[in-house]
Amino acid sequence: MNYNISSDTSGGQLTLATMSFEESTANDFEEFMQNDHRWIKGSNKDFAKVIPENIATFPTDYFLLYNTTTSEFGKIPENDGQYQLIYVAYNSELNVVYVCEYQFVV
Numbered sequence: 001m002n003y004n005i006s007s008d009t010s011g012g013q014l015t016l017a018t019m020s021f022e023e024s025t026a027n028d029f030e031e032f033m034q035n036d037h038r039w040i041k042g043s044n045k046d047f048a049k050v051i052p053e054n055i056a057t058f059p060t061d062y063f064l065l066y067n068t069t070t071s072e073f074g075k076i077p078e079n080d081g082q083y084q085l086i087y088v089a090y091n092s093e094l095n096v097v098y099v100c101e102y103q104f105v106v
Contacts, residue, residue: 013102013103014052014055014100014101014102015100015101015102016055016098016099016100017098017099017100018096018097018098018099019096019097019099020094020095020096021095021096021097022095023095025095026092026095029090029097030062030090030092033062033090038064038066038073038074039062039063039064039090040062040063040064040074041061041062042061044056044060044063044089047063047065047076049076050065050076050077050085050104051065051087051100052087052100052102055087055089055098055100058089058091058098059091059093060089060090060091060098061090061091061092061093062089062090062092063087063088063089063090064087064088065085065086065087065088066085066086066087066088067083067084067085068083068084068085068086069081069082069083069084069085070083077104077106078106079106080106081105081106082103082104082105082106083103083104083105083106084101084102084103084104085101085102085103085104086099086100086101087099087100087102088100
């Protein structure tokens with residue numbers, strides 16, 4: 001399921017996709033996230049200023065932030081400019097992944 005949402009906080013068009021997993025696939029995915037340093041377990045509140053408000057409220061157990069402009073994971077842009085970001089969040093209760101791509105302006 002894909003959604004296109006306009007958002008002032010993202011500096012332009014925001015694209016949101018959701019994916020659901022069967023329980024066995026979800027278990028494998030959760031094990032993968034536990035062992036991959038790019039995934040952050042827990043709250044995304046330290047990244048709140050770069051995650052669109054309407055997406056940041058989704059309940060998540062793991063998330064990652066990828067800056068396609070700088071090819072960096074888990075870093076908030078420090079320099080002025082426009083950045084293309086991808087935020088991926090996983091909800092283990094629902095076995096759902098949210099993938100959000102958007103522009104962020106510093």
